[in-house]
Each structure stands twice: as C-alpha cells, then as structure tokens.
Amino acid sequence: MKAPAFDYVRPSDIGGVLAALQGGHAMAKVVAGGQSLLPMLNLRLARPTLLIDIARIDALRTIDDRGTSVRIGAAITHAELEDRDIAGCAMLRTVATGIAYRSVRNRGTIGGSLVHADPAADWPLALAALGATIIVEGKSGNRAVPADSFMRAAFQTRITDDEIVVAVDVPKLSPAARTGYYKFCRKTGEFPEASAAAVFDPVSRRARLYVGALSGPPQPLDNLATTIAENGITAITEAAVAAAVDPIAGHDPAERRMRRAAVMRALKDVFAS
Amino acid sequence: MTTVAFTLNGAPITADVQPRTHLGDFLRDNRRLSGTHLGCEHGVCGACTVLLNGAPARSCITLAVACDGADITTIEGFDHDGVMGELRDAFTREHGLQCGFCTPGMLIAARDIVLRLPAAGERRIREELSGNLCRCTGYVGIVDAVASVIDKRKPCEATADSVVPHVTAPALPRFTPVATQARPAASLPAEATRAPADEKTARQGWTRFDESFVIRKPRAAVWELFGDVPRVAACLAGAQVLSYDGKTVKGRMVTKLGPIAASFAGSAAIERNEADWSGTIIGAGSDSGSGSRTRGEIAYRLTSLDQDMATRVEVTVLYNLQGALAQFSRSGLAQEFARHLVGQFAASIGAQLGDDTLASRATGSSLNVGQLVWSVAKQWLRRLVGRTD
Numbered sequence: 001m002k003a004p005a006f007d008y009v010r011p012s013d014i015g016g017v018l019a020a021l022q023g024g025h026a027m028a029k030v031v032a033g034g035q036s037l038l039p040m041l042n043l044r045l046a047r048p049t050l051l052i053d054i055a056r057i058d059a060l061r062t063i064d065d066r067g068t069s070v071r072i073g074a075a076i077t078h079a080e081l082e083d084r085d086i087a088g089c090a091m092l093r094t095v096a097t098g099i100a101y102r103s104v105r106n107r108g109t110i111g112g113s114l115v116h117a118d119p120a121a122d123w124p125l126a127l128a129a130l131g132a133t134i135i136v137e138g139k140s141g142n143r144a145v146p147a148d149s150f151m152r153a154a155f156q157t158r159i160t161d162d163e164i165v166v167a168v169d170v171p172k173l174s175p176a177a178r179t180g181y182y183k184f185c186r187k188t189g190e191f192p193e194a195s196a197a198a199v200f201d202p203v204s205r206r207a208r209l210y211v212g213a214l215s216g217p218p219q220p221l222d223n224l225a226t227t228i229a230e231n232g233i234t235a236i237t238e239a240a241v242a243a244a245v246d247p248i249a250g251h252d253p254a255e256r257r258m259r260r261a262a263v264m265r266a267l268k269d270v271f272a273s
Numbered sequence: 274m275t276t277v278a279f280t281l282n283g284a285p286i287t288a289d290v291q292p293r294t295h296l297g298d299f300l301r302d303n304r305r306l307s308g309t310h311l312g313c314e315h316g317v318c319g320a321c322t323v324l325l326n327g328a329p330a331r332s333c334i335t336l337a338v339a340c341d342g343a344d345i346t347t348i349e350g351f352d353h354d355g356v357m358g359e360l361r362d363a364f365t366r367e368h369g370l371q372c373g374f375c376t377p378g379m380l381i382a383a384r385d386i387v388l389r390l391p392a393a394g395e396r397r398i399r400e401e402l403s404g405n406l407c408r409c410t411g412y413v414g415i416v417d418a419v420a421s422v423i424d425k426r427k428p429c430e431a432t433a434d435s436v437v438p439h440v441t442a443p444a445l446p447r448f449t450p451v452a453t454q455a456r457p458a459a460s461l462p463a464e465a466t467r468a469p470a471d472e473k474t475a476r477q478g479w480t481r482f483d484e485s486f487v488i489r490k491p492r493a494a495v496w497e498l499f500g501d502v503p504r505v506a507a508c509l510a511g512a513q514v515l516s517y518d519g520k521t522v523k524g525r526m527v528t529k530l531g532p533i534a535a536s537f538a539g540s541a542a543i544e545r546n547e548a549d550w551s552g553t554i555i556g557a558g559s560d561s562g563s564g565s566r567t568r569g570e571i572a573y574r575l576t577s578l579d580q581d582m583a584t585r586v587e588v589t590v591l592y593n594l595q596g597a598l599a600q601f602s603r604s605g606l607a608q609e610f611a612r613h614l615v616g617q618f619a620a621s622i623g624a625q626l627g628d629d630t631l632a633s634r635a636t637g638s639s640l641n642v643g644q645l646v647w648s649v650a651k652q653w654l655r656r657l658v659g660r661t662d
C-alpha cells in the first residue's frame with residue numbers, strides 16, 4: 001500500500017521543530033529514521049498531515065562524553081552505535097548490533113525507537129537496565145525522564161505532543177561492571193518474543209535486571225537482581241528466576257519459559273568469563 | 274509537490290515529488306530504474322535495498338523528499354564497481370539466483386558485508402543477510418557466493434569471525450546494591466486470563482480475553498444502562514451509533530493506540546437474556562483506511578455484590594482481526610488495544626451511573642494525548658468532555 005498524503009518540512013534546528021509542532025497542523029508528527037513510522041504510513045495505520053524531519057539536525061546528532069555519563073543525540077542511528085566503542089557504555093554496541101538489519105539500522109534512531117515505544121523494542125529495555133535518562137525538550141525548556149519510566153504502556157510514553165526527545169544520557173559503567181542482554185527471535189533481526197537485560201556494577205553498586213517484550217513496558221526484577229549481587233552466581237537458580245518472572249510473564253506456558261530463559265541467558269553473559 | 278535534488282548513480286538530478294512518495298516508487302516510476310524491486314513495502318524483505326550516502330537503506334521506508342542532497346546508488350549504478358563485479362560473477366558461479374527478484378537488494382547488501390566485515394564467516398554472513406528474503410534459492414548459493422568473494426579478498430589466513438579478541442574479564446565481585454529508586458508504576462496490563470479452550474477459543478486466529486470490573490451501583494441500574502445501546506456506545510470512546518432498531522446497531526468506532534489509528538464501520542446484533550442477566554453482541558466491521566477487517570463477539574454477565582450495592586460486570590471478548598492491523602497483534606498488542614478500550618468503557622459506564630471509583634482505571638490507559646496530535650484524539654476528547662447527558 002501507499003502512504004496517505006501529508007506535508008513535509010525539514011527545519012534546521014530544534015526551535016524550528018518545536019515551532020512546527022505548535023504550528024496548528026491537525027496531525028503533525030516528527031520523523032527521524034522513519035523505520036517505524038514509514039511502515040505504518042505505508043500500511044495506512046498512521047495518518048499524519050505533516051511530517052517534521054529531524055534526522056539531519058546537528059544538535060541531535062552528537063555523542064558527548066560528559067565524564068560520568070555519555071550523552072547520545074536522539075537522531076544518532078543504531079548503526080552509528082554499532083560501529084562505535086563508547087568507553088563505559090559497551091552494552092550500547094551489543095544492543096545496537098542486534099536491532100533489525102543493517103539497512104534498517106543505518107536509518108533508525110535511538111530517539112525514534114524510544115518514542116515509538118514498541119514493547120518488544122531493544123532500546124527501551126536496554127536503557128532502562130542501564131539506568132539512562134531521557135532528555136525531552138519542549139517550549140518551556142528541557143526536562144529529564146528516567147528511561148525506566150519513560151514508556152507508559154504499549155506505544156505510549158511520557159512526552160507530550162509538543163515535545164521531542166533530544167538526547168539520552170547513559171551513565172558510564174566501571175571497568176568491573178558486567179552486563180548481559182538476550183533476546184529470543186524466531187528469525188534474526190525480528191522483534192523478539194522475549195528479552196532481558198542485566199547490568200551489575202560493583203563500583204557504583206548498581207544491580208538492575210529487566211525483562212522485556214511484554215504487552216507493556218519492560219519490568220524490573222529488583223529483588224532477584226539484589227540477591228544475585230549479594231550472593232553471586234549461586235543465587236541464579238531456575239526456581240529463583242521463575243519466582244521473579246512468572247508473576248509478570250502471563251499465563252502462556254511457552255511465553256513464561258521463553259521469558260525465564262531470556263533472563264537466564266542475560267545473566268549467563270554477566271557471569272561468563 | 275516538493276522539489277528535490279540529489280545524486281543518482283553518479284549524476285545530479287532534480288525532480289518534483291509528493292512528500293508521501295517513497296524512494297522506491299520514485300526510482301521506479303519517476304526514473305524508470307526498475308532494478309530496485311518492491312516486495313513488502315514495509316521494511317521486511319529487503320528487495321528494495323539501495324545505497325544512500327554509501328550505506329544500504331530500504332527505499333520503501335525512505336521518503337524521496339528526505340533524500341534531498343543525498344547520494345543514491347541503485348543496482349543500475351554499479352557497472353564500474355569492482356566488488357560488485359566479483360559478486361556478480363560469484364552469484365552466477367554459485368547459483369545464487371533463480372528468478373532474480375531478490376537479487377538487486379541481495380547484491381547491495383552483500384557488497385556492504387564484503388566491505389564492512391572482511392572477516393565474516395558463514396554464520397555472520399547468514400545473520401547479515403537475514404534482512405533480505407529470497408523465495409527461490411534457499412540461500413545456500415547466495416551465502417557461498419558472498420563467502421567466496423570474502424575469502425578471495427582476505428589478506429592472509431585471518432580465520433573466520435576471529436577479529437574480535439576474546440577477553441577474559443574478571444568475575445563479578447559480590448556487592449550490596451544501592452536501593453533502586455521507586456519508579457512510577459507503568460501500566461502493564463494484566464495478562465489475559467486464559468479461559469479453558471472451548472470451541473470458540475479453538476477457532477484459528479481468534480483472540481479471546483476476559484475482563485471484569487465492579488460498579489458500585491445496584492444490578493438493575495447497570496442492567497438498564499446496558500440495555501440502552503446509544504448510552505452504552507457513548508461510554509465507548511470513539512464509538513458512534515448511526516442507527517439502532519432494538520436488535521441491530523450500525524455504527525462506527527474510531528480507535529487509536531499510539532501511532533495506530535483506525536476507524537471501523539460496521540454493524541452488530543444485540544441479544545439480552547433477562548433471566549440470567551447476560552447479553553451478547555455479535556458484530557463485524559472494517560477499516561477502509563488500512564483495509565483491516567474485524568469480527569467479534571462480546572458476552573457480558575452481571576452479578577450482584579454486597580447486598581446489591583454493587584455489580585460485577587464480566588466481559589468476554591472474542592475477536593478476529595485481518596488485514597494490515599493484524600500485523601501489529603504480536604506480543605499481545607491487539608489485546609492491549611482491546612483492553613485499553615474496555616478500561617475506558619468501565620470508567621465511562623461507572624461515570625454514567627454516578628460511580629467515579631473506576632475513573633482511575635481510565636487514566637493509565639486513557640487517550641494518548643501525550644505522544645501525538647491526532648484530530649481523532651481531539652474529537653474524542655471534545656466528545657468526552659463536552660458530553661452533556
């Protein structure tokens with residue numbers, strides 16, 4: 001199918017984007033990589049009347065080392081994160097490499113993925129586990145939203161219709177930190193059926209474990225993460241994982257098993273040496 | 274129309290395009306470059322892959338207007354490209370093509386693999402090619418073709434996939450984590466309770482879920498409201514009754530979940546059983562925009578609670594979705610979509626009867642005013658807020 005008709009603008013800066021969003025268009029929508037929006041337009045599931053292209057705005061295309069964190073512009077593509085080693089943020093590369101296919105990664109952006117808020121997407125899960133912060137800009141300035149509460153429900157986030165995501169702040173991990181990431185896909189590059197992310201940093205004393213690809217946002221398994229940090233690998237038992245995962249994993253036995261296995265395998269990364 | 278200028282296969286071009294035209298259509302229809310094939314048109318098959326500023330991109334999900342100032346190379350533009358020459362020979366030698374439909378996209382993806390991953394082994398080549406679907410060859414010949422080009426180019430005996438040195442990291446020491454900060458509760462819908470498989474659930478492609486909510490009003494009052502179809506419809510955000518004759522209702526339902534917006538028009542037959550306080554609504558509708566069709570059955574039953582101070586409403590929803598929207602039903606999304614509506618419905622029914630204890634239910638799943646501006650969302654709000662009955 002073909003996309004419905006719409007107008008298109010490409011402002012040169014963030015101010016221009018915010019002005020266009022407030023320009024009174026019936027259905028104005030930002031487009032970054034278009035790798036989620038364009039399929040929906042082609043299927044006519046989304047019907048905006050104006051697209052505001054942000055993919056080339058310089059201020060959204062920087063990666064800045066800020067000492068304890070790294071600030072990644074919203075329009076940085078998955079491929080750019082795949083091709084880069086960012087000190088203290090090695091997990092970004094692992095996650096980026098597993099998203100879709102290279103020709104999708106070349107255009108799809110980290111900001112677009114967060115705002116699209118597909119429950120099975122990789123960035124909402126990974127950035128929640130990393131304890132990242134999402135920087136949102138509107139007409140009254142910037143605000144910071146923790147990544148683990150940014151997504152409200154499937155396809156719903158905490159940004160308002162006249163705001164955009166400008167960047168993501170990812171805290172750097174210490175060299176002693178260990179991370180794990182696992183997603184179950186029927187076919188390489190597809191959205192996963194179950195996914196999990198783990199981040200353990202003994203220096204900053206952070207222990208975060210999340211399960212993703214649910215019907216809503218990724219969910220934390222805080223108690224299990226704490227027990228594992230305190231007791232090490234012996235705390236990872238089938239029973240402990242089941243007890244943590246099953247209450248949120250639904251009633252389908254196959255789904256539960258996949259979710260438990262995703263958590264197990266993410267944890268395996270953490271303890272592999 | 275918007276004017277774009279970019280470099281196409283080495284030559285500068287200028288053209289007028291509609292913003293909605295994707296690059297694939299532009300190349301084929303406007304430039305007559307039919308080597309770029311269109312299969313799925315939503316980013317899955319890879320047949321439409323071209324080079325955009327030197328990197329592979331799917332032309333079906335790239336807008337032509339967004340390519341202003343870019344450098345585009347289609348399969349027709351590789352005549353003097355050495356790697357592409359080697360790949361062409363290898364595809365011929367290894368029987369890497371049959372009908373050729375996938376081949377242009379396959380070659381462009383393959384060229385990227387050869388240049389970007391000079392040590393890729395078979396497994397990696399297969400992973401990298403997973404975004405390009407072939408209906409004919411079974412991939413063996415294609416993978417062999419790519420592998421043979423990579424092997425010929427390998428400097429010495431760099432073994433496959435061994436570029437990343439294996440580092441042994443120290444084991445994770447035990448530690449007491451700092452307390453995680455309380456997070457605002459996200460609205461994760463309770464998973465559908467699975468009813469025992471009966472004849473209906475067993476129907477291929479049908480989704481069933483059960484929901485219940487309590488209204489703090491006597492059962493007779495709730496029953497009466499449920500009998501008043503236009504009033505019940507007013508409780509379903511986006512529902513519009515066009516006609517109702519006591520048995521059959523014709524109407525329209527505008528629904529939205531994040532970026533997905535659909536407007537279903539259809540009709541439903543309504544039956545009520547006074548004897549056991551139950552009813553069924555059986556209907557069908559279609560969304561002309563996305564060409565999606567749905568059929569559904571809603572069964573409800575009212576039970577009296579707390580000496581008839583309250584009523585439990587049990588709803589069983591059984592539906593089947595076909596067409597474009599059905600593609601988004603993975604991971605329980607269609608269920609989320611339906612549940613979102615039931616949640617709003619419960620709150621509105623409660624509000625109609627003067628019970629606002631359910632209002633909190635609606636806020637988590639309420640219209641997504643946050644993310645996008647849609648005129649439908651505005652209409653919904655106006656109708657909800659401005660409703661006078």
Ligand SMILES: Cc1cc2nc3c(=O)[nH]c(=O)nc-3n(C[C@H](O)[C@H](O)[C@H](O)COP(=O)(O)OP(=O)(O)OC[C@H]3O[C@@H](n4cnc5c(N)ncnc54)[C@H](O)[C@@H]3O)c2cc1C
Pocket residue numbers: 029030031032033034035036037038039054074075098099100101104107108109110111112113114115116120121122123163164165166189190191192315316317532
């Ligand atoms: C075949 C295929 C397979 C895929 N597989 C995966 C997968 O395995 N894992 C995964 O995580 N993703 C997957 N994706 C999605 C892909 O990663 C997208 O790139 C990503 O979800 C959206 O990013 P985008 O920049 O393309 O966003 P767009 O499509 O441009 O926009 C998506 C939404 O975000 C809004 N938006 C974009 N940027 C901003 C911003 N800065 N501020 C405010 N709003 C914004 C848009 O208005 C729109 O609503 C897949 C996509 C395809 C086509």
Ligand code: FES
Pocket residue numbers: 310311312313314315316317318319320321322331332333334
């Ligand atoms: S036609 Fe573009 S990926 Fe299928």
Ligand code: FES
Pocket residue numbers: 369370371372373374375376406407408409410
């Ligand atoms: S050769 Fe026919 S689709 Fe691949």
